[in-house]
Amino acid sequence: MVSKKTLVELYTRTLKVRLFEEKVWDLFGQNLVPGTLHLYLGQEAVAAGITAAMKDSDWVQSTHRGHGHVIAKGADPKKALAELLGKKTGSCKGKGGSMHITEFDAGVLGATGVVASGLPIAVGAALSSQMKGTNDVVACFFGDGASNNGTFGESLNMAAIWKLPVIWVVENNFYAMGTPIKLTCPSENIAARADGYCTPNVVVDGNNALEVYEAAVEAVKRARDGDGPTLIECKTYRKRGHSRFDPAKYRPKEEAEHWLSRDPVDIIKEIAIKEGAITEKEAEKIRKKLEKEMEEAGKFAVESDYPEPEKALEDVYAEEF
Amino acid sequence: MVSKKTLVELYTRTLKVRLFEEKVWDLFGQNLVPGTLHLYLGQEAVAAGITAAMKDSDWVQSTHRGHGHVIAKGADPKKALAELLGKKTGSCKGKGGSMHITEFDAGVLGATGVVASGLPIAVGAALSSQMKGTNDVVACFFGDGASNNGTFGESLNMAAIWKLPVIWVVENNFYAMGTPIKLTCPSENIAARADGYCTPNVVVDGNNALEVYEAAVEAVKRARDGDGPTLIECKTYRKRGHSRFDPAKYRPKEEAEHWLSRDPVDIIKEIAIKEGAITEKEAEKIRKKLEKEMEEAGKFAVESDYPEPEKALEDVYAEEF
Amino acid sequence: MAEITYREALKAGLREEMARDKTVFLMGEDIGLNWGGAFKVTKGLAEEFGEDRVRDTPISENTIAGAAVGAAITGLRPVAEIMFGDLITLAMDQVCNQAAKMRYMFGGQTSVPLVIRTVFGGGKNIASHHSQSLESWFMHTPGLKIAVPAFAYDVKGLIKTAIRDPDPVMFFEHKLVYDKKEEVPDEDYTIPFGEASVKREGADVTIWGTFLMVHKALAVAEELAKEGISVEVIDPRTLVPLDKKTLIESVKKTGRLVLVTEETKTGATTAEIAAIVQEEAFDWLDAPIKRVNAPDTPVPFAPSLEEYFIPDEKRIAQAVRDIV
Amino acid sequence: MAEITYREALKAGLREEMARDKTVFLMGEDIGLNWGGAFKVTKGLAEEFGEDRVRDTPISENTIAGAAVGAAITGLRPVAEIMFGDLITLAMDQVCNQAAKMRYMFGGQTSVPLVIRTVFGGGKNIASHHSQSLESWFMHTPGLKIAVPAFAYDVKGLIKTAIRDPDPVMFFEHKLVYDKKEEVPDEDYTIPFGEASVKREGADVTIWGTFLMVHKALAVAEELAKEGISVEVIDPRTLVPLDKKTLIESVKKTGRLVLVTEETKTGATTAEIAAIVQEEAFDWLDAPIKRVNAPDTPVPFAPSLEEYFIPDEKRIAQAVRDIV
Numbered sequence A, B: 001m002v003s004k005k006t007l008v009e010l011y012t013r014t015l016k017v018r019l020f021e022e023k024v025w026d027l028f029g030q031n032l033v034p035g036t037l038h039l040y041l042g043q044e045a046v047a048a049g050i051t052a053a054m055k056d057s058d059w060v061q062s063t064h065r066g067h068g069h070v071i072a073k074g075a076d077p078k079k080a081l082a083e084l085l086g087k088k089t090g091s092c093k094g095k096g097g098s099m100h101i102t103e104f105d106a107g108v109l110g111a112t113g114v115v116a117s118g119l120p121i122a123v124g125a126a127l128s129s130q131m132k133g134t135n136d137v138v139a140c141f142f143g144d145g146a147s148n149n150g151t152f153g154e155s156l157n158m159a160a161i162w163k164l165p166v167i168w169v170v171e172n173n174f175y176a177m178g179t180p181i182k183l184t185c186p187s188e189n190i191a192a193r194a195d196g197y198c199t200p201n202v203v204v205d206g207n208n209a210l211e212v213y214e215a216a217v218e219a220v221k222r223a224r225d226g227d228g229p230t231l232i233e234c235k236t237y238r239k240r241g242h243s244r245f246d247p248a249k250y251r252p253k254e255e256a257e258h259w260l261s262r263d264p265v266d267i268i269k270e271i272a273i274k275e276g277a278i279t280e281k282e283a284e285k286i287r288k289k290l291e292k293e294m295e296e297a298g299k300f301a302v303e304s305d306y307p308e309p310e311k312a313l314e315d316v317y318a319e320e321f
Numbered sequence C, D: 001m002a003e004i005t006y007r008e009a010l011k012a013g014l015r016e017e018m019a020r021d022k023t024v025f026l027m028g029e030d031i032g033l034n035w036g037g038a039f040k041v042t043k044g045l046a047e048e049f050g051e052d053r054v055r056d057t058p059i060s061e062n063t064i065a066g067a068a069v070g071a072a073i074t075g076l077r078p079v080a081e082i083m084f085g086d087l088i089t090l091a092m093d094q095v096c097n098q099a100a101k102m103r104y105m106f107g108g109q110t111s112v113p114l115v116i117r118t119v120f121g122g123g124k125n126i127a128s129h130h131s132q133s134l135e136s137w138f139m140h141t142p143g144l145k146i147a148v149p150a151f152a153y154d155v156k157g158l159i160k161t162a163i164r165d166p167d168p169v170m171f172f173e174h175k176l177v178y179d180k181k182e183e184v185p186d187e188d189y190t191i192p193f194g195e196a197s198v199k200r201e202g203a204d205v206t207i208w209g210t211f212l213m214v215h216k217a218l219a220v221a222e223e224l225a226k227e228g229i230s231v232e233v234i235d236p237r238t239l240v241p242l243d244k245k246t247l248i249e250s251v252k253k254t255g256r257l258v259l260v261t262e263e264t265k266t267g268a269t270t271a272e273i274a275a276i277v278q279e280e281a282f283d284w285l286d287a288p289i290k291r292v293n294a295p296d297t298p299v300p301f302a303p304s305l306e307e308y309f310i311p312d313e314k315r316i317a318q319a320v321r322d323i324v
């Protein structure tokens, strides 16, 4: 069993992502978030469990549903929220927004709007680590839908033949937009595809941060030991629709009820309490602290300025010409 | 065991491809073949075994190493040779050449210069068959190297979920140009990857036309019965280098000797003789007949005219504008 | 004849062609029952024609395009949707090397009667990966035809022509024109490819542009008319084939040309048009041809930045004033 | 200083950069021990620097490009090779959506110091999938720099600049210039991006072109000199950044411009150059700008057809005569 400290950490990380996303939802409700939005609500345990097993110098490669990865990896909620609001104080100076939310200093290689485009980038980052001998690992998140894109096979293969320190994290939330995975994947688990690339793989309950964490610890060890990639498939579920206005009516009621009753924050909290790592009161205290942090981050974001229009011309190249 | 007639057919088809390629090599030696050339020599049993299990109305999707597929499927050697020589009488009027050699009327969807680009096209052709209810099957040939390209996973998946009548034929000749498969594939067999897509698969001796044929019969039946795709991995070997000037020095001597001693024409001939399907003399008679056919085809090709330069402007669209 | 949106007109065109010809079918991500297309263009069609003919696919752009190629060369008429134009980057081999070149490299042995629908343009604050305008790449790909409808009437007539065409057609839409309304006939009609539409006649300067920029140009023309400047506005409707004649004649009349599209400037379709016009109407030009495009940057997210990025009425009007 | 081929000069540049900076490495299909690159550019480098730094890859173009991106943003300087330019269709997402846009969409948080080498052009009778010239697609992709060296001296200096550049560089080569010879210094030198090279001075007409067409233009200039026509020949060497100044000044001097590249005409880089020059030097132009390009067709296989497809000296000379 993991240490009590780790359980507290897992609870804290899961909750932090949750509260961040709730703040986003709140700001969105106030019409302050331009563009679209793919909330991480419901999948918090995946980002929390994976990143808790990683070091600061390790990398994560994110997706269009990236807020959770970025916050869990340690990005500044202030800069992240400011980015979502299109403010000049945002981590991308307002140029990226929700789908490109990224904080390099926190070890995030980037969120990307192109489904499955992060896999090759993770291969390259892991190659860097291997060639430079830094021993850093790269966790690459992607969805069930992404597993059907060509980069999946290409990247799993390349990581396998070069024994790169990558952890492939499939967040299988059973849908790609409105398309149920049953329509687009012939097998029960995506993980089965990793066998073809001699990549060790495991399927875990993605709503249980501890299960995710334990799988991640093993994968991280394998990667750091030079034994190559691992694929972790996390079964999870979106709390809401795919994007801002999607009511997700296409999900069968019983299925949704089943999953939504399995709240990732509650689950890890219960475990932590049961294992005596934390009391209800301590848990509440952590929540209060995080709520305050998000409150302040929200305030910072709201009060920040929008970028001056001409800034649109900057950052295309290292130097202008 | 298959019928004697089938054995004769397998011998004939294997030999026909062989003699076609020898004629190509001959013309090439006379400096009559422009551009590059990927000979099918050594892999004849694959095309012969697969196509012998197919109907005329079935389709094959070919590759850059396509002469064998096209001839085995029944294309006119005259038009094919003329095409290789860049003549106006060629099946593509001299516009395609070796890498695009194609005869639609013989059931060839096309050879393609882009490795692995045929797989999606095969998916579409099989979808046609399914939607129109024609019951035709599509055999899609590709190399070991092609299996590392993104279209592999995408196409295997799409064919599997829609239960399309496709036969994936991997011609594993152990090399992609000079790159040994060991460097680029972590598993022993490519076939292992099909499991991840719930696609039945089998590994056969690709130098043995009978083995290939038997696997093909089963796959064709599955496809026609509406039970979806099959992957057949044929282990085989190029007689020569990858392309026109490659001496293939990168292949270990013992490996090359082993494989080159297992000649596809000899193998199927021996089987046919042993099974009493044919006598040495009958076999010789077939050879003579085919040699004559190739001789004539060569003559036709050599004597044909080159296309008038302005023909370069035609066939871009159905009608000029 | 009713006033309907571009989206409805497009859907009507698709529906009528599917009813007319049973070899026509649609395939793409989330075009079916549960979603009806990211921009709801196909909503209701799966219910009407079945999931077989309105086919949800995995997220496999290159194989979607390639499957359309395979289906097209074996007797069907696929209309494949790539959800966002930015994602066609993943399908470039099947579109540009296979679909576009097959008739030619096989010496005319096959036709490739497919349509690929996708959508370009910004204005929705969805940043660099969902807002581009990449039509010039395809204009530089011989073998493809390209439709760029900007109006409800045009989109219905052009989608029908596209579906009936024996060659591969890139059918480009624009996010901000889906809601534009216009009178559209209920009955069947087609619009030939290669015929521009003069959306407004004028005498002093010609504006040629595509998509939302045609709408903006019309607003500018209205505005400038008050100042006594008479602007002719031309919408090419298809880029390949390109109606050079209507444009050249207009330029010969006005002597002045402003080109305006939402593409980033360098290498945009406006470059080709400028090159053609100076080639073919050099002696009639009274001033340099002006190009109004987005700057050479990715599309930014923040509204303040994106508004700056997308050409607006002010810049178009300024370009006109600069040369009259 | 010795006379060496373009291929050797390019290899020398790669070798010197690898020796200078251990973060530089090469990756691509068949670039290593067994083959040394389809055009033998990297032959011997795997032996010299090891298979780790001269890395053979699977046939996975999009992941090759993407791995280069990932390596570049984490501190390495990858030089990725796409075996033929036609195959970059498979890597367009990583090149155009990721490499090109990362600095921008992440608000300057990262640099993407990578080089993608590939080769364009026909003349080898290898038909539609191995002979294209697609440089204009990338010129229309903000965030990328583009080198188009046509001479041995230039290729060595430019590859070094490319490798040291903090931005993603598309390094385009041409099949028929690999064997061209020139005096090339043994020592280290770089050529700044954005500086055209006037390959021949002249007074009557300017020819601007790339790759093999520069060589052909020089032959034409020599020929026309005998007729008393003085031709200036400009090779841009990089398309992004583009040296407009040298070109515009030349046009202001000669008043006449012929643009010549091997690309298919519509939407070629020559369209952009024509648009720029008529914009910026309208009053100096004494005749329409002429474009000499390949026709708008795929590249055909048969020698008789391919010769017709590729612009030749006769067509270039004719274009010059048409306007002087």
Ligand SMILES: Cc1ncc(C[n+]2csc(CCOP(=O)(O)OP(=O)(O)O)c2C)c(N)n1
Pocket: A038, A064, A065, A113, A114, A115, A116, A142, A143, A144, A145, A146, A147, A149, A171, A173, A175, A176, A177, A242, C029, C059, C061, C083, C087, C090
């Ligand atoms: C290559 C590509 N195709 C399509 C899209 C449009 N799109 C955005 S998210 C999405 C669904 C992704 O599903 P999945 O990978 O399961 O991730 P999830 O949204 O469930 O987290 C699609 C189709 C895209 N952005 N990129």
Ligand SMILES: Cc1ncc(C[n+]2csc(CCOP(=O)(O)OP(=O)(O)O)c2C)c(N)n1
Pocket: B038, B064, B065, B113, B114, B115, B116, B142, B143, B144, B145, B146, B147, B149, B171, B173, B175, B176, B177, B242, D029, D059, D061, D083, D087, D090
């Ligand atoms: C997508 C793509 N990448 C690279 C090439 C260059 N190329 C041509 S054949 C070949 C090797 C193909 O290997 P394999 O699939 O095993 O087929 P084989 O040649 O062995 O029959 C390569 C790399 C290409 N034509 N297309």
Ligand SMILES: [Mg+2]
Pocket: A143, A144, A145, A171, A172, A173, A174, A175, A176, A177
């Ligand atoms: Mg999903």
Ligand SMILES: [Mg+2]
Pocket: B143, B144, B145, B171, B172, B173, B174, B175, B176, B177
């Ligand atoms: Mg092979």
